[in-house]
Amino acid sequence: MEYFDSLDPFLRIFWYIAIPTSIIFLIQTIMTFFGGDSADGIDTDFDGDLENGDSHFQLFSFRNLINFLLGFSWTGISFYNSINPALLTILSVAIGALFVYMFFAIIRELQKLAEDNSFSYEETLNKSAEVYLTIPGAKSGRGKILVSVRGSMHELDAMTENETKISSGATVKIVKILNENILLVETL
Numbered sequence: 001m002e003y004f005d006s007l008d009p010f011l012r013i014f015w016y017i018a019i020p021t022s023i024i025f026l027i028q029t030i031m032t033f034f035g036g037d038s039a040d041g042i043d044t045d046f047d048g049d050l051e052n053g054d055s056h057f058q059l060f061s062f063r064n065l066i067n068f069l070l071g072f073s074w075t076g077i078s079f080y081n082s083i084n085p086a087l088l089t090i091l092s093v094a095i096g097a098l099f100v101y102m103f104f105a106i107i108r109e110l111q112k113l114a115e116d117n118s119f120s121y122e123e124t125l126n127k128s129a130e131v132y133l134t135i136p137g138a139k140s141g142r143g144k145i146l147v148s149v150r151g152s153m154h155e156l157d158a159m160t161e162n163e164t165k166i167s168s169g170a171t172v173k174i175v176k177i178l179n180e181n182i183l184l185v186e187t188l
Helices: 009-033 062-078 085-112
Strands: 128-133 143-149 152-160 171-178 182-187
Touching: 009 062, 062 085, 128 152, 143 171, 143 182, 152 171
Parallel strands: 152 182
Antiparallel strands: 128 143, 128 171, 143 152, 171 182
């Protein structure tokens, strides 16, 4: 503690901000990797809307405060002997804001990796498919078809209104969805 007492008060402020902020940042990082970081733990009244996107993070949050203070304090400590105090304060605030911006940029790029691969029967309408199991005629039973949706093959139940059955290997067109999970098909 004697080391901090001998420091210039301006530098001491940077150290008093840097040490607890670094410890909290380290704890947040560890919790993130072990799944204990489901929320910041502090609710705010302001929702940050970045470029009208569907944002799951807030501009004013505990994590962003820690990011800002981390950049601010370590910049102040690093450049203390190189720059006059007024310029050092401006630089520290700018680097702290840059840390928050970098966090938003990283989160935005990570959100681009998210992909919705859920299957919807509506995506099969008007598509061609191959009959996998023979489809009996005139809605008297079900068969199965293979249809490709977004590069993935799906085996789905199908029926036809035609009087004749549709044999395996035939190509059909999907025209309607019955009961939310049965496809009505016709031969091509």
